[in-house]
Each structure stands twice: as structure tokens, then as C-alpha cells.
Amino acid sequence: MKLNFEHHQTAHCENGVASNLLLNKGLKLSEPMIFGIGSGLFFVYLPFLKVNFAPGFSYRPMPGAIFSKAAKRLGIKIKREKFSNPQDAQKALEKNLEQNIPTGLQVGVFNLTYFPEEYKFHFNAHNLVVYGKEDGKFLISDPVMDYVTSLSEAELEKVRYAKGALPPKGHMYYPIYVPENINLEEAIKKGIKDTCKNMLAPVPLIGVKAMRWVAKSIPKWAEKKGTKVTNHYLGQLIRMQEEIGTGGGGFRFIYGAFLQEAAVVLKNDQLKELSQEITAIGDLWRDFAVDIARVYKNRNSKSNIYNELSKTMLHIADLEEAFYKKLRKAI
Amino acid sequence: MKKQDLPQDESNLKSANMTEVLYVTDENNNYTTANSTGWDAKKAALDESMELIYERIEEARQNVANNTVSPIVYFMELNKMDLGVLASYVGMWQWRVKRHFKPRIFTTLSETALKKYADAFGISVDELKNFDGK
Numbered sequence: 001m002k003l004n005f006e007h008h009q010t011a012h013c014e015n016g017v018a019s020n021l022l023l024n025k026g027l028k029l030s031e032p033m034i035f036g037i038g039s040g041l042f043f044v045y046l047p048f049l050k051v052n053f054a055p056g057f058s059y060r061p062m063p064g065a066i067f068s069k070a071a072k073r074l075g076i077k078i079k080r081e082k083f084s085n086p087q088d089a090q091k092a093l094e095k096n097l098e099q100n101i102p103t104g105l106q107v108g109v110f111n112l113t114y115f116p117e118e119y120k121f122h123f124n125a126h127n128l129v130v131y132g133k134e135d136g137k138f139l140i141s142d143p144v145m146d147y148v149t150s151l152s153e154a155e156l157e158k159v160r161y162a163k164g165a166l167p168p169k170g171h172m173y174y175p176i177y178v179p180e181n182i183n184l185e186e187a188i189k190k191g192i193k194d195t196c197k198n199m200l201a202p203v204p205l206i207g208v209k210a211m212r213w214v215a216k217s218i219p220k221w222a223e224k225k226g227t228k229v230t231n232h233y234l235g236q237l238i239r240m241q242e243e244i245g246t247g248g249g250g251f252r253f254i255y256g257a258f259l260q261e262a263a264v265v266l267k268n269d270q271l272k273e274l275s276q277e278i279t280a281i282g283d284l285w286r287d288f289a290v291d292i293a294r295v296y297k298n299r300n301s302k303s304n305i306y307n308e309l310s311k312t313m314l315h316i317a318d319l320e321e322a323f324y325k326k327l328r329k330a331i
Numbered sequence: 332m333k334k335q336d337l338p339q340d341e342s343n344l345k346s347a348n349m350t351e352v353l354y355v356t357d358e359n360n361n362y363t364t365a366n367s368t369g370w371d372a373k374k375a376a377l378d379e380s381m382e383l384i385y386e387r388i389e390e391a392r393q394n395v396a397n398n399t400v401s402p403i404v405y406f407m408e409l410n411k412m413d414l415g416v417l418a419s420y421v422g423m424w425q426w427r428v429k430r431h432f433k434p435r436i437f438t439t440l441s442e443t444a445l446k447k448y449a450d451a452f453g454i455s456v457d458e459l460k461n462f463d464g465k
Binding site for chain 1: 332343344345346347348349350351352353354355356360361362364366371372373375376377378379380381383410411412413415416419420
């Protein structure tokens with residue numbers, strides 16, 4: 001059985017699943033729209049939480065937050081279920097397919113057979129859609145893939161019951177109610193306000209203040225922990241910035257696309273200008289990643305390289321702060 | 332980023348025959364999407380991370396060969412796990428798993444406990460027990 005489902009490749013898994021599932025329900029919203037309304041732009045620094053032997057950085061909010069927030073602001077209802085027993089989880093999924101419901105799943109990426117080796121980590125908040133079952137295999141629309149794939153029952157069970165941080169526990173979700181008239185203007189405004197509030201939050205762990213904390217820590221790492229560890233931490237920062245589904249520079253570009261669309265919906269030309277501003281900031285994040293990559297290549301480079309990286313990141317934080325202040329005023 | 336500036340470097344994506352989508356701007360500064368085969372800066376970060384993993388695996392192998400740690404440590408590194416992830420896969424407390432890292436304790440483990448580890452690593456109990464790191 002194969003449901004009528006359109007696969008669209010997207011830049012980020014969560015927006016992608018949301019956008020593809022809603023399109024299937026007849027609601028056409030672009031990936032950037034979901035991302036902006038769901039306040040996907042974020043920054044958090046968790047120095048005490050070690051991920052992959054480096055401190056935790058993230059350019060995204062908690063997994064699931066984007067779709068939940070976007071749905072709430074648009075008046076869409078999503079049903080979410082978790083199962084303690086893997087067999088129940090499979091039965092519930094098959095029942096959904098029989099009722100013609102393409103279903104979103106939270107999965108771990110470590111055992112995703114179709115991913116390249118370098119992307120297989122114990123990261124459990126990836127999202128994909130199951131849109132059918134043929135010859136004992138589940139048909140998979142993974143939004144970061146160019147093409148649709150399939151997984152056997154055993155393979156799917158493995159990724160749905162991955163362990164470690166944020167275990168999916170068979171988590172499946174699908175929209176059950178989409179209102180006929182959607183107040184897009186109001187939803188966009190709410191999304192923008194929430195993003196500004198988070199990024200300008202007066203706490204050191206999130207938003208612009210967290211970026212500054214990381215920036216100031218770079219020379220300290222070099223002094224206390226040496227070049228090898230510092231380079232690894234910086235590598236983690238790039239991976240979090242640019243890896244599939246976690247993009248920082250990439251996220252700024254999605255936000256730019258959102259503001260461009262929002263400018264039309266709200267008839268607000270200032271948003272179009274701000275779209276260009278965040279695009280320029282996204283370019284700086286990418287330049288920053290290139291600078292870090294250069295540090296790897298010349299391992300014996302002079303010690304003030306870390307001071308320079310720190311300065312670059314502080315500069316980006318200043319630009320972002322100014323950007324969110326303008327954005328808050330613009331709506 | 333302008334569409335024409337989007338890097339098309341060779342990367343790890345090639346092994347899975349995939350590309351990634353990015354949001355880029357066209358000649359009129361309007362947003363559109365484009366596919367990329369990869370980017371050197373990102374590849375450098377991924378390679379560094381893989382290198383670190385290979386180093387850890389090699390170190391663990393030598394430690395097993397020198398009988399300073401149990402084979403569990405080697406397979407944990409091989410599966411890119413840390414103590415927390417492994418403990419949740421086998422359903423034991425972290426301190427207990429840590430105890431099983433000691434070769435002397437490892438030899439006293441029951442078949443049931445060994446089976447849990449072997450399943451978590453996707454290998455047989457014999458493969459786990461007989462791994463000597465040599």
C-alpha cells in the first residue's frame with residue numbers, strides 16, 4: 001500500500017516533515033514559513049553538558065518545538081503518541097497507513113541505513129514521514145534526502161527505539177485538524193516576537209548572550225585545554241552550525257527566506273530589508289566556519305588565532321543583537 | 332549567500348548519493364533553494380571528528396590487548412557510544428557499566444549480562460568474549 005504523498009527535499013528535517021504533512025492535508029506552507037512561525041532561530045550554550053566529548057552548542061530549539069509552536073499559532077491540532085512496546089508502535093503505524101494517514105516519526109540517526117557514515121551519530125531527534133508499506137518494507141520520505149527510501153520492519157523498529165539522550169520511544173505524530181481559515185498574519189507576528197524575545201533574553205545560556213559567552217571562552221579553552229581540544233570544540237561548533245538539520249549559517253538563510261515571504265503577507269517593506277540583513281549575517285557565520293577550518297589545516301598556527309576567532313564571533317553577536325532589536329520594532 | 336557562490340565541493344554526502352538543500356538568493360536578491368554536493372569547511376569538521384573517533388577506537392583496542400580494559404570499552408567506542416548511551420542501551424546504571432570496563436569483573440559476567448552488551452553492539456556473545464585486541 002502506498003499513500004498519495006509528495007516528497008519534497010528540505011534544508012531541515014523538522015520543518016520539512018511539518019511542511020510535507022500539512023501539504024498532504026491541503027495546506028500549502030513553505031519550509032521557511034513553518035520555521036519562522038515556529039520560531040526556529042535559536043542559540044543555546046550548555047557548557048556542562050558534554051555531547052560527543054565537547055560542550056553542547058545548539059543553533060536550534062528543543063526537537064519538536066518548531067512544529068508544536070507553529071501548529072499552535074496556526075490553530076492546527078497534532079496528535080502525538082509514544083509506545084512502551086515496539087510491537088504496539090508498529091501496529092499503530094500500520095493502522096494509520098490503512099486509514100490513509102501519512103505519519104511523522106521521531107527517530108535516531110545512528111542506525112539509519114541510508115545515511116552516510118559520517119552522519120551516523122547517537123542523535124535521536126531526527127524526523128521523517130512513513131507514507132506506505134510495500135513487500136514488508138516501510139516507505140520513507142526523509143526530508144533531508146533527495147529521494148524517497150525504505151526501511152524493513154526491523155530497521156524501522158531500531159531507529160524508533162534508539163536509546164540515549166531524547167529517546168524517541170516510538171514517537172509518532174500527524175495533524176488531525178486543520179482550520180479552514182488560517183490567520184497567517186497573526187501567526188507570523190507571534191513567531192517573530194517569540195524569536196526576538198528568546199534571542200535577546202537576559203540570561204547567559206541562550207540567545208545573543210550565549211554567543212558572547214562561547215566567543216569569550218574560545219581563547220580560554222586554548223590556554224587551559226590546549227590546541228587539540230580547542231580545535232575539537234570549534235569543530236563541534238561548525239558541525240552544529242552546518243550539519244544536516246542543525247544549521248546555524250543555514251538557519252539564518254531559512255529565516256531570511258521567511259522574512260521575505262512575511263514582508264509580502266504583512267505588506268511590510270522593512271521586513272524585506274531585514275531579510276537581507278540576516279542573509280548578510282548568515283554569510284558571516286559561514287566565513288567564520290571557513291576560518292575555523294583553516295585553523296585545522298595549519299596546526300602550528302600562532303596563538304592569537306583564537307583571539308581573532310573570538311573577536312569575529314563577538315562581532316556577529318553584536319550584529320545579531322542589533323538585528324533582533326530592529327525586527328522587534330518592525331512588527 | 333548568492334546562488335552562484337554555493338560551494339559544490341566533494342564531500343561525505345557522495346557515499347550515500349545525496350545532496351543537501353540550501354536557501355540562497357538569486358540575482359534580484361530573492362530567496363530560492365539550490366542543491367549542494369558539499370562544502371570543504373564542513374567536511375574538515377566532520378573529518379576531524381571521525382579522526383578523533385578512530386583514535387579512541389585504536390586506543391581502546393590497545394588497552395584491551397594490554398588487558399587494562401574489557402572488550403566492552405572497545406565495542407563502545409567502535410559504535411560511537413559514550414557511557415551514558417551504552418548504559419541506556421543495556422538498561423543498567425552507569426556505575427555498573429563502568430565496573431564492567433574492568434577486565435577482572437568482565438570475566439565474571441553472566442551470559443545474560445553479556446547478551447545485553449552483545450545485542451547493544453550488534454554482535455554475538457562469543458565475538459564480545461573472545462575479542463583480545465590483537
